[in-house]
Amino acid sequence: MANTEAALKEAMSSIEGTTGVALVDYTSGMALGTLGGGKDFNLEVAAAGNTDVVRAKLRTMEHLGIQDEIEDILITLGTQYHLIRLLKTRGGNGLFLYLVLDSARANLAMARHQLKRIEAELEV
Amino acid sequence: MVPEPEVRDVLSELQRLRARVPLLSGALAASTDGLVVAHDTPGVEAEGVAALTAAALGVAIRMTEATGRGGFRELLVRGDTGYIATYAAGRSAVLTLLAEDRINVGRLHLEGRRAGTRIGELIDGALTRADRPARAVSGPQPPAAHHGPLPHRPTT
Numbered sequence: 001m002a003n004t005e006a007a008l009k010e011a012m013s014s015i016e017g018t019t020g021v022a023l024v025d026y027t028s029g030m031a032l033g034t035l036g037g038g039k040d041f042n043l044e045v046a047a048a049g050n051t052d053v054v055r056a057k058l059r060t061m062e063h064l065g066i067q068d069e070i071e072d073i074l075i076t077l078g079t080q081y082h083l084i085r086l087l088k089t090r091g092g093n094g095l096f097l098y099l100v101l102d103s104a105r106a107n108l109a110m111a112r113h114q115l116k117r118i119e120a121e122l123e124v
Numbered sequence: 125m126v127p128e129p130e131v132r133d134v135l136s137e138l139q140r141l142r143a144r145v146p147l148l149s150g151a152l153a154a155s156t157d158g159l160v161v162a163h164d165t166p167g168v169e170a171e172g173v174a175a176l177t178a179a180a181l182g183v184a185i186r187m188t189e190a191t192g193r194g195g196f197r198e199l200l201v202r203g204d205t206g207y208i209a210t211y212a213a214g215r216s217a218v219l220t221l222l223a224e225d226r227i228n229v230g231r232l233h234l235e236g237r238r239a240g241t242r243i244g245e246l247i248d249g250a251l252t253r254a255d256r257p258a259r260a261v262s263g264p265q266p267p268a269a270h271h272g273p274l275p276h277r278p279t280t
Contacts (some may be wrong), residue, residue: 029230048230055228 007122008035011099015114017106018099019080023124026051027094032124041100050084050098072112079103085115091124126161130250134243135162141221141239145231149206150222153213153243156181161217161247168222177210177220184210198236200229211236214244216251 002010004023011021012035020036022043029051030044037043057070073084081101087093097119101111126134138151142164150165150173158178163170184199199210207223209232219240223232 024230029228030233031230044230045234048228048234051228051230 001123002118002121004033004122004124007097007118008033011097011115011118012036014118015099015101015106015111017102017104017111019102020046020100022047022098023122024051024096024098025094026054026096032095036100043098046082046098046100050082050096054084054086054096072115074108074112077103081106081108081111083111083115085119087119087122087124089120089122089124092119092122095124097122125254126155126247127250127254130246131162133246135164137239137243137246138162138164141235145223145227145235147224147227148221148232149224151239152177152220152222153217153247154178154220155217165222173220173222177218181210181218198233198240207232209233209236211240212244213240214248217244217247219243 008021008023012018018036020034020038020041020043022034022037023032024030024047025032029048031047034043034047037046053073053075054070057073061068061070069088070086072086075082075084079102081103083099083101085097085099087095087097097115099111099115101108134153138153141151142148150163150168152163152165152170152173153161154174154177155161156178158175160170160174163174165173180199180201181196185196188194188196196212198212201208204225206225207221207227207229209221209223211219211221213219219236221232221236
């Protein structure tokens with residue numbers, strides 16, 4: 001079991017190509033923890049913005065009558081991948097992990113696999 | 125008092141903010157002593173909110189001072205069905221936002237802080253211009269010591 005800080009550190013160091021990671025509460029849009037990012041990539045802004053992404057998807061599923069849950073969301077940019085993974089562990093309700101990857105360095109399949117493992121071990 | 129052109133600028137800033145942020149049901153700029161500068165708060169009595177904001181602000185400023193947290197930045201109150209957030213807006217004003225419970229608080233903070241800074245610049249600029257000629261001719265200023273003015277920001 002890993003706490004928030006350890007999980008963010010692990011994501012940052014073990015997932016190749018990661019430039020930023022955050023644990024976000026999508027009931028409030030605020031980040032519980034962030035690592036990486038920097039002056040030209042504000043993770044607080046990303047946390048608030050991607051909260052809207054998650055909420056929109058959940059609402060759409062509800063409108064479509066889909067009785068299911070989101071495992072993850074992938075957003076592909078020209079030079080980056082953004083990966084959103086919703087927490088299913090105890091106490092993780094209403095939270096998601098947000099990962100920013102440099103697409104030139106990242107292995108998407110591996111990143112997704114590793115993020116799944118980090119999510120499973122995370123205890124908030 | 126804030127001159128009319130600046131009041132219009134502040135009002136359009138409030139209206140833009142409400143158009144941009146979903147679930148934001150009201151926005152109001154008030155002086156730190158509780159008078160409304162501009163408001164866009166349908167269904168809510170702005171004068172009352174401004175007066176209460178000043179009272180809450182007084183306590184908040186004393187709280188930050190008593191606990192060594194520096195100057196006042198913002199105040200967030202949550203009720204069962206929504207939020208009330210107050211952000212510093214320059215030296216003598218604050219921005220108060222009324223939001224529904226489902227609002228993205230992260231985004232509310234980002235937009236509220238930005239708008240507070242812009243409104244602060246507008247009001248501080250207007251008051252500085254209005255103060256200069258007035259000070260030269262008027263007598264003593266009315267006592268303002270009780271209102272606990274916001275900490276001074278260095279102006280360049």
